[in-house]
Structures are given as C-alpha cells and as structure tokens.
Amino acid sequence: MFIKQLFTSCISEYAYYIESNGEAAVIDPLRDIDEYTKLAKERNATIKYIFETHFHADFVSGHLDLAKVTGATIVYGPNTITKFKVHVAKDGEAFTIGNIAMQLLHTPGHTLESSCYLLKDEDGKSHAIFTGDTLFIGDVGRPDLSQNTELTMDDLAGLMYESIKSKILPLGDDILVYPGHGAGSSCGKNLSKQSFSTIGEQRQHNYALKEQSKEQFIKAITEGLVAPPKYFPINAMINKEGYESLSSIIEAGLTKLSVDGFKTKMREDDYVVLDTRAATAFVEGFVPNAIFVGLEGRFAEWAASLLPFDKMILLVTDAGMEEETIIRLARVGFEKVGGYLDGGFEAWKNAGEQIDLVIDVEADELAMDIEYDTNLVVLDVRKEAEYDNGHLKEAINISLENLVDPGTMADFDDNHNIYVHCGGGYRSVIACSLLKKQGIHNIRNINGGWDAITELKDKFKIIKTEASLN
Numbered sequence: 001m002f003i004k005q006l007f008t009s010c011i012s013e014y015a016y017y018i019e020s021n022g023e024a025a026v027i028d029p030l031r032d033i034d035e036y037t038k039l040a041k042e043r044n045a046t047i048k049y050i051f052e053t054h055f056h057a058d059f060v061s062g063h064l065d066l067a068k069v070t071g072a073t074i075v076y077g078p079n080t081i082t083k084f085k086v087h088v089a090k091d092g093e094a095f096t097i098g099n100i101a102m103q104l105l106h107t108p109g110h111t112l113e114s115s116c117y118l119l120k121d122e123d124g125k126s127h128a129i130f131t132g133d134t135l136f137i138g139d140v141g142r143p144d145l146s147q148n149t150e151l152t153m154d155d156l157a158g159l160m161y162e163s164i165k166s167k168i169l170p171l172g173d174d175i176l177v178y179p180g181h182g183a184g185s186s187c188g189k190n191l192s193k194q195s196f197s198t199i200g201e202q203r204q205h206n207y208a209l210k211e212q213s214k215e216q217f218i219k220a221i222t223e224g225l226v227a228p229p230k231y232f233p234i235n236a237m238i239n240k241e242g243y244e245s246l247s248s249i250i251e252a253g254l255t256k257l258s259v260d261g262f263k264t265k266m267r268e269d270d271y272v273v274l275d276t277r278a279a280t281a282f283v284e285g286f287v288p289n290a291i292f293v294g295l296e297g298r299f300a301e302w303a304a305s306l307l308p309f310d311k312m313i314l315l316v317t318d319a320g321m322e323e324e325t326i327i328r329l330a331r332v333g334f335e336k337v338g339g340y341l342d343g344g345f346e347a348w349k350n351a352g353e354q355i356d357l358v359i360d361v362e363a364d365e366l367a368m369d370i371e372y373d374t375n376l377v378v379l380d381v382r383k384e385a386e387y388d389n390g391h392l393k394e395a396i397n398i399s400l401e402n403l404v405d406p407g408t409m410a411d412f413d414d415n416h417n418i419y420v421h422c423g424g425g426y427r428s429v430i431a432c433s434l435l436k437k438q439g440i441h442n443i444r445n446i447n448g449g450w451d452a453i454t455e456l457k458d459k460f461k462i463i464k465t466e467a468s469l470n
Contacts, residue, residue, distance in 0.1 A: 020098025029062035053132025057232035077115030109160025110141030128176035138192035173200025231304040253326035253337030304332035315340035367459035393461040421446035
C-alpha cells in the first residue's frame with residue numbers, strides 16, 4: 001500500500017494518491033493533473049478511481065480531465081447530480097484498489113453530498129480516513145456553502161453534528177485522518193498547520209469533536225464565521241456542470257502579444273490586465289491600470305476574489321511564468337486568458353509606453369508624516385479580525401476583497417494622502433493597484449506592512465477593539 005499526500009499552498013489544498021498492487025485512486029485532484037498521471041506512470045500503476053469528497057467551492061477539480069486521460073471512474077457520494085457521467089455511490093459502498101479497499105461514508109453537513117473515504121488495508125483493517133471538508137485538523141467544514149437554498153446554515157450544521165457523531169466518532173483512535181485543506185483555507189475557521197492527525201488526537205484537541213449537545217455544536221461551528229469568498233459559488237457550479245479542458249485554456253492563453261498587439265487588445269476587448277510579477281518589481285513600474293496579484297503569495301485565492309470571471313485577462317509575467325500563471329488561474333475557474341505581453345514589462349517600457357508606479361515608504365516615514373500631515377489617511381486592508389487585534393488609532397479598515405467595489409472609495413478626497421498597509425506587504429500592493437485602477441493615485445505603500453509598524457510601536461498609537469480584548 002502506498003499513500004502520497006500532495007499539497008498546493010496557494011489554496012491550502014490536499015489531494016491524495018493511493019495505490020496497491022498496480023491499481024491507484026486519486027482523491028480530490030487539482031485541475032492540472034500531470035502530477036497524478038506522472039506518479040502512476042513512474043510506479044507502473046493504473047488510476048482506477050477518482051474519488052470526490054464533494055463539489056469543491058474553492059478550486060476547480062481535475063476530475064473530468066483525469067477521467068478522460070485515464071478512463072478512471074469518477075465517484076461521488078449520495079445526493080449528487082451532475083451534467084457528466086459519474087458513479088453516485090451508496091453510503092457504505094466499498095471500492096477495491098489492488099489488495100485494499102476504500103469505503104464511502106456519507107457525511108452531509110459541509111454540503112449535502114459531502115463524503116469521507118475510509119481506507120482498509122490488505123487485512124481488511126481500517127487504516128486511514130480521507131475526510132475532505134467534513135473534518136479538518138482542529139476544525140470541521142463550514143456549513144454555509146451549500147447551493148440548496150431550502151436549508152439554512154443551522155440545518156447543515158445539524159447534519160454535520162449527526163455525521164460526526166455517527167460516522168467519525170465511532171472510528172478507532174489509531175486511524176489516521178487526512179483532511180482536504182490546511183491552514184489558510186477559507187473552508188473552515190480554525191484549521192491547523194498539521195497535515196494529518198489521528199481520530200484519537202482530534203477527539204482530544206478538536207473543539208468540534210468534544211462531548212456536547214447538538215445545539216452547542218451548532219453554535220460552536222457557526223459562531224465567528226466570516227462571509228465566504230464571493231467566487232465560491234462559481235467554482236462549485238463549474239465542478240458540478242463541467243468545464244473546458246485545461247489544455248485548450250493553456251493553448252489560448254499562451255498567445256504572444258507584441259506591445260502593439262497588447263495595446264490593441266486593451267482598446268478593443270473587455271479586458272483586465274493582470275501583473276503577476278513580484279511585488280517589489282511591480283511597485284517600480286507597471287502597465288497603467290494593471291491589477292497586481294503576485295505569484296509569490298496566495299495567488300489563486302486573491303485572483304478569484306478580485307478579478308471578474310466574465311472578462312478577458314491579459315497577462316504580464318516574468319519570463320517563463322506564463323503557463324504557470326494560466327494553470328493557477330484555471331485552478332480557480334478562469335478560462336478567458338487572451339494572451340500575454342511578449343517580453344513582459346521590460347518590452348513595454350523599452351517601447352517608450354507610458355508607465356505607472358507605486359511609491360514605497362518605510363514605517364518610520366509614516367511615523368514622521370502622521371504627526372503633521374492633516375490630510376494623511378491610513379488605509380488598513382487586512383481582514384476585520386486582524387484589524388480588531390491591533391491597529392493604528394488613525395487607520396480606517398477596508399479589507400482587500402472589498403476594494404473591488406468603487407462604492408467603498410466614497411470617503412476618499414483628492415487632497416487625501418493615502419498610506420496603505422496590510423500584514424506584510426503583499427496585499428497592500430494589490431490594494432494600491434486596485435486604487436489606481438479606480439483613479440486614486442495619491443497613495444503610498446507602507447513597506448513591510450503591520451509587521452514593520454509594530455517593530456516601531458513606540459512611535460505609533462496602537463489600539464485594539466473592545467471585542468478582541470474579551
């Protein structure tokens with residue numbers, strides 16, 4: 001028996017490759033499937049099954065492309081309705097993989113079709129459970145993502161309670177737990193950085209698995225949930241209804257555009273220019289109106305949260321990173337990539353085209369300016385919980401995902417000197433690009449963000465909200 005856990009950091013996602021005696025299964029594959037087919041080829045195995053734990057909302061699965069290439073059967077749990085061929089399994093149904101077996105356990109709560117897969121070894125003994133978004137390390141899946149409008153969040157949380165009680169808690173303490181996501185994912189609120197655990201450890205340390213009534217459980221898992229990213233329903237629908245093959249998206253996206261061709265596209269098409277270079281490079285110069293989302297951060301998540309899905313995307317990337325960018329965009333449902341600027345930003349600049357830039361300032365410069373500049377505005381683009389935990393007295397908080405709405409800019413005047421910061425400097429550069437695209441140019445990016453500000457805490461008035469102190 002062979003198990004390999006595959007982690008994708010920019011969406012905090014775990015996929016799994018399981019193999020026995022020349023047969024393999026993949027659980028929750030990403031849209032770019034090469035890693036799974038390569039593994040199977042290297043190990044002289046045939047991928048027999050593609051097990052889906054549910055309709056994912058935070059990424060587009062590779063189930064269709066992988067099934068097309070391998071001939072593997074796509075398996076979902078009960079209550080699944082799709083527009084493509086799948087095997088809708090019954091609760092408790094088992095699937096043989098070489099000398100081992102995978103048993104589907106229907107665990108509704110995160111979504112109605114949500115299921116876990118219990119792996120039994122060559123002796124028929126339960127060895128590990130692949131829990132998808134039902135059970136995480138330190139948490140359970142959020143119960144507010146179902147597309148069924150007849151069920152409330154509390155209804156789904158109640159279903160989750162029954163699933164945990166009847167399917168998870170009866171399992172032996174030594175059984176390994178392999179989750180669908182790790183820390184950073186928006187699919188839960190308290191995910192651990194641990195990549196796996198055991199039922200026994202989760203029974204002791206996971207707040208959702210402690211002894212409690214259904215009412216207590218519902219309150220515990222729903223309390224403090226922030227709104228899910230707006231792109232989640234889009235990705236869930238793509239996973240349910242199907243999608244264009246990744247190869248065709250890559251082929252279209254790898255269209256080279258000269259500077260003149262790029263300008264023509266910008267004028268003629270309903271477009272978005274996306275710059276994926278490092279933040280340090282972007283601030284020194286970029287194509288006017290470009291939106292920055294750097295590949296070095298949580299790229300896929302922020303791209304999906306901020307960019308429109310119905311417009312053509314034109315790329316500005318570092319040389320050789322064009323295909324990587326297209327693949328990462330496709331992972332979260334973007335299929336309209338119209339090409340990339342051949343030669344990148346340097347070609348644009350060398351052609352004498354107009355450029356824009358973002359002024360970087362250090363935290364100590366903000367400390368000096370904040371004392372005498374009556375027009376200075378500090379814009380904190382961190383999440384509300386981060387802001388509540390500590391912020392500058394003068395700062396206003398508009399979280400990054402809300403900056404795409406021009407209506408949030410109503411309080412900014414032309415005479416304002418806007419100083420923007422996030423936690424470490426990545427999100428604030430994205431914010432600066434969004435502000436500039438909306439015609440707000442009198443901005444400064446605070447280099448190093450909140451981390452740099454707190455290093456100089458004696459020079460600033462830092463406060464916490466009353467809620468964070470309780």
